[in-house]
Amino acid sequence: WPWEEPVKQRKSTSQWRRWHRWLGLAVALPVLVLSVTGVLLNHIESFGWSSRPLPPLLARWYGAPVPESVSGIVLDNRWYAQANDSLFIDGEKSLYCRAPLRGVVQDNGWTVVGCADALLLLDAQGQQVERMGPAYGVPAFSTLGRNDQGLVLKTEQGLSQYDVDQLASVALPEGATWAPSLFQALPVTMKQRVVAQSVPPSLNWQRLLLDLHAGRLFGLAGQLVMDLAALVLVVLALTGTVIWSRSRRS
Incomplete structure (x- = not known):
């Protein structure tokens, strides 16, 4: 019948509308x-x-090694901390320092920073003057501190007195007194700055x-x-x- 074609067309259009919706x-x-x-x-x-950069929470979701907490060492009213192989001074990324941070002391007018496998000599402005490793006679050490004579390194063999000028180390007797570097929590705002700067630029x-x-x-x-x-x-x-x-x- 002549009216059947429009009816079929309307049904077909209705089906198209349904699928579309x-x-x-x-x-x-x-x-x-x-x-x-x-x-x-x-x-x-x-x-x-x-x-x-992304907020630290989103960066961690990507799997980036962004620390949740950061401890540091305060020396002469300056804070030294380490995150993602970078040394932070007063919350600002400054130098390469392979983890972990082993200590920070003053010796012969230098600020000596102990990284995983090297000693960094910094001047009064926090600029690197020298990076000393095994080639400079620095023994493998786990902790950095000082005594009355200067820089002390704790090694597997015991305590060692290291002279940054003579580039020589002398073993200390067992029971020798010394003061290792003390770590403590960073101020909240400084910790936030360090964590934020630890986010890789690519994220x-x-x-x-x-x-x-x-x-x-x-x-x-x-x-x-x-x-x-x-x-x-x-x-x-x-x-x-x-x-x-x-x-x-x-």
């Missing part, structure tokens, strides 16, 4: 993420976020937005969801065109 609902959240992150990435330079807001946009933040499953959302967007564009054309004919 359910597909749109299924990918609403990933499409929202794609859209918002796309807009933010397009204007990230204007926001000044491209190189801004910034642009990296986070890119990973969200591509779904990489949630592994392979997240990437597949975003790929599926992009494909469904293509299907929605096609079904929307079909629905519009059928509505025009009706």
